[in-house]
Amino acid sequence: MPSFKSSEDYLPELAEFVAIPSVSRESNPPDMRAAAQWLADQVSFAGGHLEETNGNPVVAGEWLGAPGAPTVLVYGHYDVQPTGALDEWRTPPFELTVADGKAYGRGATDDKGPILVVLKTAHAFMEQFGGLPLNVKFLFEGEEEIGSPNLPGFLRENAGRFAADLVISADGAQWRPTEPSVSIASKGLLALGIRVTGASRDLHSGRYGGTVQNPVHVLAQLLAGLHSPDGRVAVPGFYDGVAGLTGAERAEIAAIAWDDDAYAAELGVPGLFGEPGHSTLERLFMRPTLEVNGIAGGGPYTVIPHVASAHVTCRLAPGQQPAAVLAAIKAHLDSVPAPGVTVEVTAEKGGATAYQIDPRHPAVAAARDALAAVYPGQDVIHARIGGTLPATVLFEEVLDAKTLFFSFSIADEFLHAPNEFLRVRRLGEGMRAWSLLWRQLAQQPPGAMAASAAATAGAAR
């Protein structure tokens, strides 16, 4: 029996997991079930099993052998994003391939690798001590990449069984590779579609030109009206409820090492851009955005297209409600005259409010300590996730439990893109950090960590 495992020793199991193409957007039930079953087997020490939902099954389990200690719920997801264009992958997406300390494959870092870190941590505790230092429940879903449509219903129906003092999410990448970070917030999300329809078919731009409105022209007017030229969102009411940054927040963000020029160069843009009055990091961490993600209509032909459409998402800050923001956008779009066409605005499912955890919450402190121990000499910073993790809001509402992000993914590892990878060393580093985290959380008095606990509720805003 080998005495001392290293990160590399976990790669064969990660390769098995990655090899199962559990792409929820393409929803091949046998693949989804195979990935869930593989995961349930890893949770067998805690009674791991599949539970049915209205979509892909959930993998659940619990080890409750630490009476008096707090209970944490470990959350993650076994589904992955579609591969996208295969010819952009340098290695086969479902064949874990290691090169230069990176393990490439779809799901390697989002979220199969980070899940494996937790489970291997648990296995190590079980092997060494015959038990875990605190009570742990597991909940791995198979629909995170499609907006978790069935998680709310499942969790509400089973709230009692998944009750916990704290949720620890193995999802929610650390911010960047230069230092460890604890994410203390994530933005909310609102997605909507705009569809402008003119004639019943595309029209020849010569034979019909000058007689009808062009849906693309109207769409361009609508979209151009969503922002001021300076980058602010121009929708009246959009910023309602969004608090300005406090001096302390500005100071904390200003203390983070950051180089606008290097960032622009890395992205390949001629310059950065955004809402005036805020630094780049302030905008990224704290400010809501409205992005037109896609536009489509007609083509490079001499037509007046009969339909033009756009997909829009907003990343919401604390204080913004998706329904109110949607109503504000709809009202703003409705205020633009659009003679000769029909404009439809449709909200997509899956709106979510922003999430935040007080930096003074004991779980955040424990996470900082664990990271500081694993990465000696490096500052542990508070980061904010510009993306959206709707499950966090759900856990707070249904379980009265805050969520600690404790993933060993890093946001630069091509999540959702071709050539997704996980830094191999993060497997071992993650296990050491989870071990320390669990040990420290085990010292917390039960109840002290709950979302509604006075100590933290007062400080949050």
Next chain:
Amino acid sequence: MPSFKSSEDYLPELAEFVAIPSVSRESNPPDMRAAAQWLADQVSFAGGHLEETNGNPVVAGEWLGAPGAPTVLVYGHYDVQPTGALDEWRTPPFELTVADGKAYGRGATDDKGPILVVLKTAHAFMEQFGGLPLNVKFLFEGEEEIGSPNLPGFLRENAGRFAADLVISADGAQWRPTEPSVSIASKGLLALGIRVTGASRDLHSGRYGGTVQNPVHVLAQLLAGLHSPDGRVAVPGFYDGVAGLTGAERAEIAAIAWDDDAYAAELGVPGLFGEPGHSTLERLFMRPTLEVNGIAGGGPYTVIPHVASAHVTCRLAPGQQPAAVLAAIKAHLDSVPAPGVTVEVTAEKGGATAYQIDPRHPAVAAARDALAAVYPGQDVIHARIGGTLPATVLFEEVLDAKTLFFSFSIADEFLHAPNEFLRVRRLGEGMRAWSLLWRQLAQQPPGAMAASAAATAGAAR
């Protein structure tokens, strides 16, 4: 030997021609050559043969057995548009299918049917009289549907051989099925692309939101600035050189039977729209337009797309030069600040000025007479083609010859679309009209019809 042929008798030959998938945009050389050869065989009475160009061959021929009579050059094209989505065709596109008096197939009306009408007219003259009433040259190209890239060079090199008093185009559909029409103008064309580029890749809208400009936002601003909300083109200088309508023109157009509501209903739009101060028909016939034909960028995902693009075409009125309009559009787009992105504006090849022939030109008069004889009791109206026929401008410049549009296609026959068709009866009607037209043109003194002839040059504007 049958004594009296009807339209239906020509369908087998049209079916042979349609069966050759001479799609120039897909450019399968054997198919293109087969269509050209089929056509050359039809022109064998006039020495029909293929001539090489830098692209698809031209079919040429001439019958010059009418000394003292004028010479006309018959123009048409044997190439066709791509089929588009096959599942939108109710019948196989390259299998001529007759139903309810309509012959369905790609190219049936654009331009294979109308070409066959001319050739069958010539065959009938040859059979009955052993010759044609005037001198006829033939020039059928195989690249009209891709903008005739090689016709200018070919024609300039062979200007002497194709010299004629008048060009008669078998291309350029009649306006609508309710009455016969002679088209006395076509609009010019300018096509350009706009491409806005941001980062070197699509960026996650959460992980990067708020830090960079979104190319779609800039594109929307650029496109929205191209028109005033009332429908006028907002590009300074766009209308330079465009004459207002004369009282006579307005009166002639106002006299044409027209129903805005019925037109809107047929197109399926909630209302008509266009430049203020002009009726629908005035806009369609006389006014220049700027249409965004297509937009593309990103998709229904949570990304900040790294590129967004648009395709724009202008239909130009007499007096507008494509290069000047392009420069005006570029200057207008350049005036919009676009920090954080790169904007490229690229003119496409194939710009063309508008074309017009004086309604008092003897060829127009002859065409009116021929149509009046074939369609007794119906008014023959002057129409204008909103589309572009660059060959007309070329013929005027290189051959000093005006072009008479004399096609038996009708603009409602799904040209360029699925289920393209030709009304079967138009084959016979067209032959009678071409016979009358040729007989009447044969009476013209040579030289009287030239573009530069004083009688017409003075009246044109």
